[in-house]
Amino acid sequence: MVEEHIPILVEEFLSFFREEAIGTFVDGTVGAGGHAKALLAAHPEMVHFYGIDQDPDALAIAKETLAPFQEKVTLLQGNFRHLDQFVPKPVDGIFLDLGVSSIQLDRPEKGFSFSHDGPLDMRMDPSQRLTAAEVVNTFSEKKLSEIFWEYGEESRSRRAAKAIIEARRKQKIKTTGDLTEALKRTLTWSGRRGKKHHPCTLVFQALRIYVNDELGAVEEGIDKALALLAPRGRMGVLSFHSLEDRIVKQKFRQFAVIEKRGELLTKKPLVAGCEEQRRNRRSRSAKLRFLSKT
Template sequence: MNSGSELRHIPVMLDEAVEGLAVQAGGRYLDGTFGRGGHARAVLSRLGPEGRLLLMDRDPQAIAAAQDLAADPRVSIRHANFSTLADWDATAAGLDGVLLDLGVSSPQLDEAARGFSFMADAPLDMRMDTTQGESAADFLAHAPEQAIADVLWTYGEERFSRRIARAIVEQRAEVPIARTGELAALIERVVGRREPGKHPATRSFQALRIRVNGELDALQQGLDAALERLKVGGRLAIISFHSLEDRAVKLFIRDHSGRVQGNRRGPPVAAAPARLKAVGKAQFPSAAELAANPRARSAVLRVAEKLA
């Protein structure tokens, strides 16, 4: 999540992420979540004439923002989900590093018309790629009540998921929910203000965004693709913003570390050959960064290196 507004863009854990990539002047790197380019520009500044930087983003507005780098012969740009990075011919030669900054970006949050936030009334869209797929409003207009409840519980850990889903279905029988303000107000009526300092719609909006954008599936596909494209010694640096993402990243690194897996109810499972090793422990924003950029508060950075 590239924090900051259009006017003051603050990339999260910038120094830590770039250091984790161990950028070589002549290396080939991929930023799969360009956003507004804070991390990408820092990587580019460390590349020499032979270095290459590949940029991807599923958001057309992010790709438009990347065009000021298009004239640099070291840079290539692709409008696509990072889950498809292995389909890009430019990655076939192998990569020395892959950076993924997950979740919704601050420009997406701050532009009310995108429908990600309940802080302003706007069309209930939530699509990162506005050129395809169904919006959150479309999903809520036709999904069965149980499916809505499952999404809210699975992706938002919303304990009032069934109550909210029932209210949504009852509401749409009269008028479909089409705007962020309508949904936020409905959720507040249903569950009330139960967490100080946290809007009651927070978990539901997160859950719908993850579902609409297929974020967890994209993450798993992107991790698999990155592992295949990384060269031996190449680095994978991933910044996540909620426990579902971070758990997936942590387990991916663990499962490819060559460690024997087992549990108390059965014999250990033979480990596959090690293909990744964690580089250090999970890192978190410093107190100074949190003071300057509160949106970084839930960020977690994990770095791994590909093994022979």
């Protein structure tokens, strides 16, 4: 059974290809296949669709979601930072959705969320070695503080790191519940007027980004994607926090404005409207940017 998945800004995503004919398309983060299904349905002329994802569970769901288009679809396990190893160039369109999907967040065994107690894992690719548990149980207080500040922009990074060191002296931090418990006296709701997210959000975000080298993947992946894109091809990136969006903005500007090799199709990022945010709270922080290659 296909798990419920609500693609974000899907109509806006489709609008950038409405007047375009697509032969070959690459979704470097296919996830559950929500954007892919919408695009394939809207473009019957498409010859080949490549869907790539690190998570084998996501690919299994995508396979079911995209079953009506199976003759056109190739699904591959891997990181989009290695697009050039998976896809023959050139391609007419590329899309990267940088968000953590419900497949990861809603499964306790993935260890991404403080909302569900599970192993402190956080690996997108289960075959990689480094886990969040190894980070919090073996890294120094200084290194943990740096991670929380650099990748979570957590203003209380030093206090959070100290709390983890103190907790692990008593017992190993094995689960998301253990980590939340270790942080609860340090990262509280008090003094967070106007903040909508849980006090542990930024620490969990920082660990996930570090474990999966997400920002490095974005840097490398966008460069590889732009090299694969055919003349007049279009590329979109959906990001969910300022660290990602900053990289996307800089990379797109470098390519289109400074190097004059393309055109920015979004001068400012598109965001979800009030109705979509009401229906899908995960859309609140989404930003969509698009460019075309000359």
